[in-house]
Amino acid sequence: MRVGGSDIFHGYCIDVFNAAVELLPYALPYKFVPYGDGHSNPVKTDLLYMITTGAFDAVVGDITITTNRTKMVDFTQPYIESGLVVVAPVQKLNSSAWAFLRPFTPMMWCVTGLFFLAVGVVVWILERRTNDDFRGHPRRQLVTVAWFSFSTLFFSHRENVNSTLGRLVLIIWLFVVLVLTSSYTASLTSILTVEQLSSPIKGIESLMASNDPIGYQHGTFIDTYLTEEFNIQRSRLVSLNSEEEYEKALKDGPQKGGVAAIVDMRAYMELFLSTRCDFSIVGQEFTKMGWGFAFPRDSPLAIDMSTAILKLSENGELQKIHDKWLARKACSSEGASKK
Template sequence: MNFTGVSGQLQFDLEKNLIQPAYDVLNIGGTGFRKIGYWSNSSGLSTTEPETLYGKSFNTSTRTPHLYSVIWPGETIATPRGWVFPNNGRPLRIAVPERVSYKDFVSKDKSPPGVRGYCIDIFEAAINLLPYPVPRTYMLYGDGKRNPQYTDLVGQVALNNFDAAVGDVTITTNRTRMVDFTQPYMESGLVVVVPVKQVKSNPWAFLKPFTIEMWLVTGAFFLLVGVVVWILEHRINHEFRGPPREQLMTIFWFSFSTMFFSHRENTVSTLGRLVLIIWLFVVLIINSSYTASLTSILTVQQLTSRIEGIDSLISSNDPIGVQDGSFSWKYLVNELNIAESRLVTLKTMEDYIKALQDGPKRGGVAAIVDELPYIELFMSATKCAFRTVGQEFTKSGWGFAFQRDSPLAVDLSTAILQLSENGDLQKIHNKWLRSSECSMQLNEMDADRLSLTSFWGLFLICGIACFIALAVFFCRILLQYRRFSPETVEGDVEEIELPPRSGRRSLRTASFKNLMDFVDKKEIEIKHMLKRKSSDNKQEASPSSDGKSHSPS
C-alpha cells in the first residue's frame, strides 16, 4: 500500500508496518500544549524534523534522545518521580487528631495551616524535601472534648475518607494491616510510671547502709583483729603490755581506731603486720561501700509504691491508669490479660497527677502505663515528681499513615531519614519538647542496704590470715616451751602432797599455768633464758666428759 494522505505519504511493508513513521511530541499543560520535538524510526526522539533526516544513517542505539525542555505540573522543569498533584487537582486530605492533652505534639491553631505542633513541623519539613509540590488540607479529627481513638482514625484513612493521617500515631501490627506507614520519626514504647518521694531526714539514717548481720559481723571482726594483733605483739612490743585493765583498753582502742586509720600503736612482729595490712584493706573496702550506700540513701528518691515494673504491676491487683485514646488499653487487655476493671482512663495531665498522688487507697491508681514520649513530657512538666520503673516492654514508633500503595509513604520515609541525618529532626525536637532531666536512678530502701553476702569473701580472707598467724605464733611458743622443763619457767615447783584423785588434775593445772606464764614473758627474756640454759647444759656436759676420761681402769 502506498498513497498520499492528510498527514503526508503513507506506505506499509509486507508485515503491515508503517515505512518511515514520524510523530510530534507534545507537552500538555492544563488546557494548552506545546511541541517539544519529534520521533521517528531513524532519528528517535529529536528536535529535527524527520523528513530532513530520511536517507541519513543513524545509530539509534548510541544516539542520545533530545527534546526541548518539558514543563511539568507545578510549573517546574525538574523531572518528577512518578506521582504529582496538578494545580487544578484535589488537594491531599490530611486528618489531624484534635487532642485535649499533650498539645505540644499536635493541636489546633488559628493561623494557617490550622494546626501546629511537633508532628506537624516534622511533616512539613519532610514535604519540603520532596522534589514535587503536594497541595494539602489539614482536617481535624475528634470532638475536642477527649482524645480521639487513633485506631478509628487510621480506619478512616483506609476507608478513603482521608488521604493520610498526620500526628502522634503509633505504628502497630493491626494498623499496618489497614494502611501504609512511613519510616518512624520518633521512637516510642510503653513504660510504667509511679510516684516518688524524697526520703525524710532520720536521726538513725547512718545505720541504714548495713544490715543487722553486717553490723554484727563487722564489729566482731574489729574485736577479733584487735585480740589477734595483741597476742602477736604482746611479747615483743611494750605498747601492748601493762596491767590487764590497760591491755584490755588497748585492744578496744586499737581495734576501732583502725576504722579511721588512726591507730597510734606500732606493730613490730612480721605476723602482726601481715594481719594488720589485710585488715586495713578490708576496712578500706567497707568504708568506701558504707559511704557510697549512705550517700545513695540520703539523696536518691524512693518509690511510694512497691511497683518495680510491668511484671509486678501485672501480679498486683491495683488499678492502672491509661491515656484516653491510646492503644495501651487494648494491649494491656489482649496481650497481657489484665482485667478491664483494673484500667482507669485518664484524659489530661492533671488527671495523671491527681490519680498518682491519691493512690489506690483514695480512688487513684498505683501506676500509669503510657508511651515514653508522653511520659517524658509529663515528668518534665511535673518537675520529676514521678518516675518510670523497669524497662520499656514494647518497641514501636510514630509514623505518618497513608492509604495502601501510596507513593508518598515511600518518598516521605526517605525525607524523614534525610531529616535525621542532617540534624533537623533533633532541632524540631528541641523546639517543641523539653528534655527530661529525671535521670536519677530509683532504688528500693532494702536494695540500698549492704548485706553480708557482698563482703563474706573479704571476711573469709581476713579470718584465714588471723588463723594462720596465730597457728605460726603458737607453734613457735610450743617449740620454745619444750626446750624448758616446767621448773625453769618460774623456778622450781614445790612438791606438795595431794590426794590421789586431785593429783593429776592439779598437775595439769600447774602445767597450763606454767605455759601461760611462759607466753606472758617478754621475748627478750625468753631468748636470754634459752641462752642461759644452753650454757648451763654445756657446763654440765663438760665435767662429766672430763671425769670419764680420767677415771681409773
C-alpha cells in the same frame, strides 16, 4: 492542636511532618483534617483503618508502630523512640540530722559492724601467741580487739601484725574497708547534693505485684498490652482521656477512687511532667517502641518521608523540635518536688 476554628494546626508531630515535607525532592500538597470530637481520645486502630478504606491518604500524629498495625498500613521511620513508662506520685525525702545513716540500710550497718568485730577476733587469734600487742589481761585484750577492729576504718590501727596469715587477712580487709568507705562517701554526697524523691511504686514489677488500679490513655493499645504481656487484670485498668484526668487520678490515689500509677508512652509523660513536679517516672522504660506517620500499603511516600526523617535526625533538627515541645520546663528530667 488546632488553632481556633482554622485549618492551622500546631504540635510536635505536626512540626516534624512539616519539616520532613520540606526536605522532599518534590512538592507535596496536603491538608490536615482533624479526627475525633476534641474531648476523648479516638481509637488509633480505627483511625488507621480509615486509610485502608480511602477516607484518609495518611495519618499524622502520635501513632505507635506495633506489629498488628503494620499489617494494615505502612509506617515511616520512627521519628521518636517512646517506650512505655510508669508515672507515680513522689515525695521529697527531707534532710535530717540522721541523714548520714541513709547511705546504708539498717541491715547493712549491722552486717558491717559484725564484720569489723569478726576481723578483729580473727587477727587476735592469729597474733595472740606471738605478738605482745594482742596479749595481756583479758579486759585489755577485749579493748585491743575492739580498737583494732574499728581503727581499720580510718587505716589508723597501731598494733603490728607479724604473722603472714594475719597480714593477708588485714590486706584483704583493708581493701574491703576502702570499697565500703568509697561507696558510703559517694552515696552520702548524692543524698546531700541531689534532691531525693521517694515513691512506693518502683516500676512495672511492683505494679504487677500489687492490686492497685492503673491508669492508661484511652484509645491506645496499652490496655491490651498490659493484660496480654504482663497478665494484669483488666478490671484494674482505668481509662483516662486527658492530662487533667491523669493529674486528678494520681492525686486522689486508690483510696479516693484514683489510680496508684499511670502507664503511658514516655513522650506523653515527658510533656505531662514538664509542669507537674509532684509526679515522676519510676523504674525503667520497659518497652522500645516508636511513633511514625502512616500511609497506605506500598505507598512510595512512606519511603520518601522516612528518608526525610533520617535527614532531620542527622542535621539535629529533629532534636530541636523535640526540645521545643517536650523538654521539661519546671522540673528536672527525673522529676522534682514542688517549689
